[in-house]
Structure formats: C-alpha cells, structure tokens
Amino acid sequence: MTLGEALIRLLEAYGVDTVFGIPGVHTVELYRGLAGSEIRHVTPRHEQGAAFMADGYARASGRPGVAFVITGPGLTNAVTAMAQARADSVPMLVVSGVNATATLGKGLGYLHELPDQRGMMEKVALSSERIANPDELPGALARAFALFASSRPGPVHIEVPIDVMALPADDLAFDVAGTARPTPERALIARAAELIASARSPLILAGGGAKTSNAELKRLAELIDAPVVQTANARGLMHGHKLGVPASPSLKAVRKLMADADVVIAAGTEFGPTDYDMYADGGFVVPPVLIRIDIDDAQLKRRPSTIAIQADCRAALAELCDTLGAASTHDRGGAERARSTREAAFAEIGPAMQAQVRAVEHIRDALPNSLIVGDSTQPVYAANLYYDHDRPGGWFNAATGFGALGFGPPAAIGAAIALPGVPVVCLAGDGGFQFTLPEIAVATDAGARVIFVIWNNRGYREIETSMRDVGVEPVGVSPAPPDFIKLAAAYGIDAERLSSAGELGAALTRAHAKRQPCIIEIAIE
Incomplete structure (x- = not known):
C-alpha cells in the first residue's frame, strides 16, 4: 500500500x-x-x-x-x-x-x-x-x-x-480517535446565570456558531423572555418565533434594542463589521454587560466581555437553562421588544430592499425547508439585512465576511451533494454568476438538483449605486450578460426567463417538479 x-x-x-x-x-x-x-x-x-x-x-x-x-x-x-x-x-x-x-x-x-x-x-x-x-x-x-x-x-x-506519494505505507495505523469539544466551566455558568436572572431587559445575539443550537436557544429565550437577534449566518434559528429578530445588528432599530438591554448574551458571534457595522459608520458599541459564548478562546479575547465562556454553544446554552431553572421565568417584555424591533428594522431598509426581501420569501414559501445559497447580489444583501428563513443553517452566502463573488453556484452544488433530498436554490446576480458559470455543468454530472435563480440587472448594480451615492461617475459596472437561456441549453439544463420576481414562486414549483438542475432568470429593469 x-x-x-x-x-x-x-x-x-x-x-x-x-x-x-x-x-x-x-x-x-x-x-x-x-x-x-x-x-x-x-x-x-x-x-x-x-x-x-x-x-x-x-x-x-x-x-x-x-x-x-x-x-x-x-x-x-x-x-x-x-x-x-x-x-x-x-x-x-x-x-x-x-x-x-x-x-x-x-x-x-x-x-x-x-x-x-x-x-x-x-x-x-x-x-x-x-x-x-x-x-x-x-x-x-x-x-x-x-x-x-x-x-x-x-x-x-x-x-x-510528489516523491513521497508513492512510498510504501503498509505499517500505518488506521485507528481514529474522537475529540471532545470544550465544555463550559461551571463557575462561569453560575456567574452568568446570576447576571441573567437579575436582568430587566436581557437580549441574545446569535451568530453562525449557534446554528446547530436551535432548541437550546429557543429554550433560553423563552425562559428569560429575551429577544434573539440573528446575524446573517444564524438565520433560520427561531423562525417565526415571537422572540425572534431576523435583522442585521447594523440597523439602527437593532442597535437601539442592543443599547436598551441591560444584559447581552452573545452566542457564537465574532462581532464582525460585516454584521455589526456594515455601513462603516462606527455606530456599533460593545454592550457594557456582555456574556460571550464561543468555542474559540482566541476569539473570546478579541473583544472585552463581562464573562467569557469557552464552550460549544449547544452545551453552554443547555447548562445555562438548567442552572437558571423555571424560577427565572417572568415577563420582561421580550415579545413586545422583539415585535417593535422587527417592524422598525423592516421599515428602515426601505421599499426597494423590502421588495427584494419579498423575492427571497417567494423562494422560501415555494420550497419550504430548503437551502438558499447566495452570492453577492442585491436580494442577498437585502435579506442579510432582514429575512426570516425556515431552516437552521439553511441560509448562507458569501456577501459577508470575505465576500467572494462566484461562491453561490459551486457552493450550492456542494450543498445539494451533501443533502440530496433537500431542495437547494442558488441565488446569484448576472455578474457573480459568470465568475463560476462553468460549474453548472457539475450539477448535471453529479445529479445535483440545484435550481439556479439569476437576478439579472445587467451588471454590478450594487456597485454602480455605491459609486453614484458618493458622486463617482460609474465605470466598469455594466458588463453585458450572456443569453443565459441559450447557455443553459448548451449545458443541457432546462431554463426559463421571468419578467418579474412575482412569478418566481410558480416557476420554482415547476422547476422542483422536474427533479433536475434548472435555471430561472429574472430580468430586472
């Protein structure tokens, strides 16, 4: 060997x-x-x-x-x-x-x-x-x-x-040892529980590190009557819940909710600027009473906190609930605080982005419990600001963090291969889609039933808007897109072109019924 x-x-x-x-x-x-x-x-x-x-x-x-x-x-x-x-x-x-x-x-x-x-x-x-x-x-x-x-x-x-690859390896051991995740320190859990129990207006911030902890997060939120703000990578948690706030912490409405909280529990979030200060206005302030839960000790040390608990989020949230017990349950106005923040946050993003969020909701409602894998495009930006997905971990994209264009098509194919029984939709713009366009052939090769939704506004419209907003004459933002319908035919993929996002729900239903890769292009004026 x-x-x-x-x-x-x-x-x-x-x-x-x-x-x-x-x-x-x-x-x-x-x-x-x-x-x-x-x-x-x-x-x-x-x-x-x-x-x-x-x-x-x-x-x-x-x-x-x-x-x-x-x-x-x-x-x-x-x-x-x-x-x-x-x-x-x-x-x-x-x-x-x-x-x-x-x-x-x-x-x-x-x-x-x-x-x-x-x-x-x-x-x-x-x-x-x-x-x-x-x-x-x-x-x-x-x-x-x-x-x-x-x-x-x-x-x-x-x-x-290359000279090592073919060397003999007959004597290697193939035993695989399991590795335990760090467990929460009981003394820190007890201190955190004391702070939370005495809070009048607690708040929970959930990041991508909490996306596998939906049950524990919901239990804690209900126990202490606290709204739960979800960053982009945490969307799908607390879906439809009266305490859920599926809105960006960069919005003024959410920042007010954070400022009014007397104790903030941050679970699995790094406080990155693409979530907490995406407009680069410097308006994010670390909460003065902050309980942080993160699996990474180095991450905990990057921001000041009152209590820092190094642990898997699921384990730490469960221990917090057990330590607090039912005695902590009383009305702290959580549902009203969450409701008013949701309404204010949605109003804050304005009519244009609200329409783009509704396009994403068409996808969610047409294909419940699906994965929506986004690229950097207008409806993804809008939904990262405000959108409530119906599956934990089912909404992810490259429009935060590193922000790589072209992520959507291949990442959606990888997701469909991982979960072949789950509907997978790739949502990309005409510009970003062309970064990795040839990968759609892999969907056919691998039998990955991805529905590619192309938001075709004929160029890099978000960048053009940003240039105009600061008085720069737009240059290089209008590359002509190809005929995506003809390209789909060349790759042997069914496709149709829509004239408005309102037609999207019915088109997705038709595409899903075909049980094969499909392209849906939406022509945006």
Whole structure:
C-alpha cells in the first residue's frame, strides 16, 4: 500500500464520503486508492469551484468538506475559497501535491513551482503541514480533524511531495480517535446565570456558531423572555418565533434594542463589521454587560466581555437553562421588544430592499425547508439585512465576511451533494454568476438538483449605486450578460426567463417538479 492509498483509507475512517478535485500529473498517486474506495469523487471545472463546493458541502452537512488540488496553480486557484471558509468558520481540508522534496525552495523552475508553497498557505489556512514520510500522515490528519471538532473550524492544508506519494505505507495505523469539544466551566455558568436572572431587559445575539443550537436557544429565550437577534449566518434559528429578530445588528432599530438591554448574551458571534457595522459608520458599541459564548478562546479575547465562556454553544446554552431553572421565568417584555424591533428594522431598509426581501420569501414559501445559497447580489444583501428563513443553517452566502463573488453556484452544488433530498436554490446576480458559470455543468454530472435563480440587472448594480451615492461617475459596472437561456441549453439544463420576481414562486414549483438542475432568470429593469 502506498501513501496515496493510505490517505484514502484514512479519509474513509474519518467518515469522508465525497472529495472535490481535478486530478493532475502531480496528484496521480493521491488518486491510486480512490477508484476502489467508497469515497465519491466530484470533478469541478476549476479548483476554485472545488473548494467552494467543499465549503457548501460542509455548511450543509456539518462535516468537513475535502478538496484535492495539484501543486502550484491548483492550490492558488483554491485560495479564494479557502479564505471565504476561514472568514465563515467552515471546516475544509485541502490536500495538495508539492514538488519533489530535494527541489523545494531552490527556484530551479520545475513545473508548478512556487517559492514557498507551504509558507503561502500558512497565511490563509488555519494550519499547513507537509508530509515528509508516510509515518507523518496519520498524525497530520488527526490534528486536522481534531481542529474541526474541538475548536473554531476553518481550512486546513496538507501537502505531499510528489516523491513521497508513492512510498510504501503498509505499517500505518488506521485507528481514529474522537475529540471532545470544550465544555463550559461551571463557575462561569453560575456567574452568568446570576447576571441573567437579575436582568430587566436581557437580549441574545446569535451568530453562525449557534446554528446547530436551535432548541437550546429557543429554550433560553423563552425562559428569560429575551429577544434573539440573528446575524446573517444564524438565520433560520427561531423562525417565526415571537422572540425572534431576523435583522442585521447594523440597523439602527437593532442597535437601539442592543443599547436598551441591560444584559447581552452573545452566542457564537465574532462581532464582525460585516454584521455589526456594515455601513462603516462606527455606530456599533460593545454592550457594557456582555456574556460571550464561543468555542474559540482566541476569539473570546478579541473583544472585552463581562464573562467569557469557552464552550460549544449547544452545551453552554443547555447548562445555562438548567442552572437558571423555571424560577427565572417572568415577563420582561421580550415579545413586545422583539415585535417593535422587527417592524422598525423592516421599515428602515426601505421599499426597494423590502421588495427584494419579498423575492427571497417567494423562494422560501415555494420550497419550504430548503437551502438558499447566495452570492453577492442585491436580494442577498437585502435579506442579510432582514429575512426570516425556515431552516437552521439553511441560509448562507458569501456577501459577508470575505465576500467572494462566484461562491453561490459551486457552493450550492456542494450543498445539494451533501443533502440530496433537500431542495437547494442558488441565488446569484448576472455578474457573480459568470465568475463560476462553468460549474453548472457539475450539477448535471453529479445529479445535483440545484435550481439556479439569476437576478439579472445587467451588471454590478450594487456597485454602480455605491459609486453614484458618493458622486463617482460609474465605470466598469455594466458588463453585458450572456443569453443565459441559450447557455443553459448548451449545458443541457432546462431554463426559463421571468419578467418579474412575482412569478418566481410558480416557476420554482415547476422547476422542483422536474427533479433536475434548472435555471430561472429574472430580468430586472
């Protein structure tokens, strides 16, 4: 057995069932064991697509997404998607080749050579390791999967020199050890419970780190009668609940709710500016009495807090509820505070964005319990400001954090491969859709039943608006889009063009009934 074959066996042992990648001459040996394994290989049209698919797969499944890429350009093509995954705490393992050991760092001009490939990756990935001999492989994978399981996740890179891939690895151990998540410190939970019990107007801020804690979050909110504000990556939590506030903390209405709270519990949120200060007006102020819950100790130290609890959100929220007990239940005006904030926040975004939010609601209502995977486009921006999704973790996009255009189509394909029984809609603009347009062919190849909704306003309309707002004559914002209907036909994908977003619900119902990839284009005047 070679190291390449051992790699596949170890990935199987860690529960990996899908790998996204494009083979090349520098990764042939990594593929030696793949054909005979249970792992499915999905071939994108570009390595950036491979990593974006791994990202979407991870967000949908909760398991790490895995990508195989070649030395040099294959890896640099994947860097943008890895940076997006790091910004959004998405577990991703990227395995690449690297040139032969004896040539590294010498600048001899070998194929795909970089001056320092691993040094470059250490700036983007949470960690980057080189496998110098087969004995190092199990430990490198163990460290990667331990990081995914027990701390704030993100992309991890492992590189294998081409002269090491085919070395014998018969004596490797294939035992996989589980890794426990950090548990909340009881003394800190008790102190937090005392603060919360005495609060007159408590508030909960939920971020992406809480998206698997819907039941615990709801229980705590009801117990202490506290509104729950959800950042973009937390949408889907508290759907339709009287205490839910599915609105951006950058809005004045939500900031007022935060300012009026005497105790704020922040669960799994980093207080990033794309959520809390997206207008860059400096209006966000860290709450003076703040209880933070986060799995990452480094993240807790980046903002001042009254009590910092390092733990998995689900475990910490459950312990808080148990410690508080029913004695904490009394009317704190939570439902009224939440209602008035929802109304004020929706009014604040204005008629144009309200119409775009309603377009997103058409998708949600036509396909209940679906995943909506967004790119950076007008209705996604609007819905990040205010939108209540009906599935925890079912609304995600690249319009926050790193903000990579072209994320939507491949990430939606990865999500559909992870959850084949769940409706998946990609919502992208005509500009962003063209960044990764060829990846739609993968939906057909892989049987990923994604419905691609293209918001076609003939250019980068949001950027044009931003230029006009500051008195800059728009330049470079009106690239002519292709005929998406003809392109769909070329890829063998059904498509239809709508003249208004009001037709979207019926079109989605028709597309979903076909049980295959489809494109719906909305022509926006």
